Amino acid sequence: MNTHAKPSKLVKGATGDFEVVIGLEIHAQVTSRSKLFSGASTQFGEEPNANVSLIDAAMPGMLPVINAECVAQAVRTGLGLEAQINLRSVFDRKNYFYPDLPQGYQISQYKSPIVGEGVVKVDVSPTEQIEVGIERLHLEQDAGKSLHDQSETESLVDLNRSGVALMEIVSKPDMRSADEARAYVTKLRTILRYIGSCDGNMEQGSLRADVNVSVRRPGAPFGTRCEIKNVNSIRFIGQAIDVEARRQIGVIEDGGTIQQETRLFDPARGETRSMRSKEEAHDYRYFPDPDLLPLEFDAAYVEELKAGLPELPDAKKARFIKDYGLPPYDAGVLVADKETADYYEAAVGAGAVKRDPKLVANWITGDVAAYANSVGLPVAQTHIKPQQIGSLVDLIADGTISGKIAKDVLAIIIGEDKDGDPREIVETRGLKQVTDLGAIAAAVEAIIKANPDKVAQAQAKPSMIGWFVGQVMKQTGGKANPQAVNDELKARLGI
């Protein structure tokens, strides 16, 4: 836990500094074919009420039966959060009336969740890593959806989502800025996607956040928190935190006090609005669901799931640092998306040629990522093959082309010759670097002869050498080996 306020995180108010304290409750839709307690499909985007079983509609006499796959997904996720797995947990009923809640209660886990305390390591920037504590993870049912825009006089209800399994992942109040919160959600989403327990798709509502925000003077006890409900993008999470912190600081500096309440974030107006106060809060009348026995499994079951887990982001990152000699931040960037990490490894290892892993990383996190970004695709889903990147790096390494020419080759691959082999492109287009020292010497000689004034200047001020390099490159069509040009110039100019 972060106990000491970091000066860089503090927010300036009119009367001095404030520290923002943030905790997140993430609702992650479990990846499973059927719902948490019924056999109905979880397929997104079906006709309204197409995926509704008798249980989801809460017909009289219907009983829930736990979906074993959802349990396994929760345990896998708990393992990914380095968390305590509880071999016995209990489903409770959270009672309230709402048209999209057919049973009149949500089946959730209140006092005994399936997963207890854990931790997530989060890279906030190239130089800053924090740990965010996990308080708990529990399984619960999603609600349906009320549709208010289909009829002038009535509201309609779509129960497709009713009963779909959610994991509610509750963090400790360990974050101190919007950046930290965004980085935490990003990392959590990476872990969920690696495990395959949630697709992390925020546009479809597979990942939603309730954001708890409070402010305090550095070193003071926690302030009163407000909960901002149902924020559905990482960008909005950051915005909501910033505006809510500003609002709370304003209230305090005006001599007011913060009331504990539930608020809504309005991205269009860039503000949060009160939804209901603590006094209006529901009494959910929680009690253990008598239709379901306590959920029990043994340690062997957990071990079996653990053995089946893929390599998780932190382990992969550590391996990239160790095996490929990558700087931690680069390794972190590569492992943030499992497919990108796989892409990177494919590029490093393509064709059983030993190549510089750092150079490969630079190309992927640099030019390839920039292109992928420009077309709105993850790196691994662009048409550029890892083998092409591996080949490109080899051409630089063996001196066939310069880095600059390599960029041109990549542009050709991006544009006119999508499946082209970089080596063939270089051959057929005559892009091969000139390493013939005779040719370079001739070019250098010609430039020096033609520019005696510049020679004098360069001898007085050696940084002028760049102008000569440029001239030589121009004359050789950019194909001259820059190192060789440099060496020749230095020798001829005597600098």
Added chain:
Amino acid sequence: MTALTDLSLSEARDALLKGDVSAVELTRAQIAEIEQARILNAFIVETPEKAVAMAAASDARIAKGEAGPLEGIPLGIKDLYCTQGVQTTAASHILEGFTPAYESTVSANLWRDGAVMLGKLNLDEFAMGSSNETSYFGPVISPWRRAESETPLVPGGSSGGSAAAVAARLCFGATATDTGGSIRQPAAFTGTVGIKPTYGRCSRWGIVAFASSLDQAGPIARTVRDAAVLLRSMAGHDPKDTTSVDAPVPDYEAAVGRSVKGMRIGIPKEYRLEGIPAEIDALWRQGVEWLKEAGAIIVDISLPHTRYALPAYYIVAPAEASSNLARYDGVRYGLRVPGKDIVGMYEATRAAGFGKEVRRRIMIGAYVLSAGYYDAYYVRAQKIRTLIRQDFERVYANGVDAILTPATPSAAFGLGEKGSADPVEMYLNDVFTVTVNMAGLPGIAVPAGSSSEGLPLGLQLIGRPFDEETLFAVANVIEQAAPKLKPPSRWWA
């Protein structure tokens, strides 16, 4: 010759298999009786066409030698069981007109075994009551009357329609449910046999829930043997109910007639309540004598937490009910009374749809689960529940095979006689039966004699978990030893 409808279920079964009678004949005879007995109000829905069609199909199977264990036997179904294509109301206005697209597991088991459905039987609304007076469709009148009296009596509840229909020979047996005594108390009031099996023995899937941790299906029948035959078909594991138990179902009928010699029967001193009529106490002592004569060993036992059972039950059951009945909100099925907004619609629908006793229990349940009171009420009631279960476990661990108690603190009472001023007066009917539900044990009520006014009285036997066979064996001894009750006079016909 006896009327067809006077046959016991097992006699009718044997006659069908021998070809002495057809299922259609049996069913038509039963339908005729039902039509004459409408004043009893035992049925909410009669399904004569369906019954005859099912009976004809049974006759065809009998002819082909493919008869199931209940082939051609006409039964009544408590209207708490969802029946596909047949209105299911739980005797509540809020479900009036609701026709399920599915069949409860237990009733489906009966149809699988060849039984014929005569209709849906009246009950207390959502099975909440001990007199069948809380039904939206009006009270059931017991076929029994006090000697020299025409005062209408209650059949008990909540399975009042089931008990009355079986006693009045409107069906050969009926399904029932028991949350705090709803099978055993009406069975005792009507001179019939009713067994609540161990919690988990029958599937709850498709039975309208009252209190999920206490509800259990069971039969009401005219003889111990008939109850055994019915339970065998009703029971069994159901993957759709995770509280149902995956254990083989024994041939319960084989236990009927089994000797009780050497069995240890416990007599709990805590069931000797002050103010209990002398005739109930005398009946209990008579039961002890019959079992002694049959070779059983009588042992005095103590179940020290018995007195807390009723108050704890009236916390746990309403708590679960308040949540189970939340789904009746007017949104998807059943009654909807419009309101100015969604909350208004909820309030209007539920106020109009639920009767007074149901509303009372929802209020109690919501109260005991609310934030400030949960620990003081619900948590303590659950602790008492554990203590009650441990009382029984201790006794059974000491070698007791079954426990004998009275089934009810009195004989049947008159319509409107009890509970109108103080609901607790009605709740006290369950004083001998709720402990069994709280502990999840099997219990059977068996007719053992009659009151000074000529009304049936019953004794209760409580068994070990999943040892219904012992209950059938011991109950059969009492049934054989007890003076035969004359069936109720057919005053309604």
